[in-house]
Amino acid sequence: MNMKFLIATLAASIAGAAVAAPDTYMIEPGHTYPSFEADHMGISILRGKFTKTSGTVVLDRAAKTGSLDITIDASTLDFGNEKLNGHAKGPDMFDVAKFPTATYKSTSITFKGDAPATVNGELTLHGVTKPVVLTINKFKCIMHPMLKREVCGADASATFNRADFGIDYAVKMGFNPEVKLAIEVEAVKQ
DSSP, rough: OOOHHHHHHHHHHHHHHTTTTTTEEEOOOGOOOOEEEEEEEETEEEEEEEEEEEEEEEETTTTEEEEEEEEEEGGGGEEEOOHHHHHHHHHTTTTTOOOOOEEEEEEEEEETTTTEEEEEEEEEEEEEEEEEEEEEEEEEEETTTOOEEEEEEEEEEEEEGGGGTTTTTTTGGOOOEEEEEEEEEEEEEE
């Protein structure tokens, strides 16, 4: 084996390993808002969002793997109605004094082509941890014209039963406990 061939092979292997490395993205809090819809006595739908979210996304698109680690400040719950916000943050529902954060940690990510399609993970809400699957409805990465770095964005959704997490306020009065999540997220490559 000649030395030039060995060096070229080694260099190609090192370059290939560098290309296949996972990319880490930090959640951009100014463009990330987990929102939700919940039944109000069967006569309307209440819509709320959390206005402070942080976390990390790791993606290895070549290997089709990745992870999510997200923290939501539950005290930033906002329905656009101060009286409702106060009640929802209190002990009847989210009890933010006792449970100040909600978290989502992935266990696996399924890809369709080069893009994540679903995320299996565990949601911890109101002190209870349960599996929740996120569907990635849209995913796109661009070179951000102002930040001069890659930014990825996604629209994700999921459905879960809030009573499974101990938030069972008014279920006995006929409120449907199903909650629909809609999550807009943007994350900046580090």
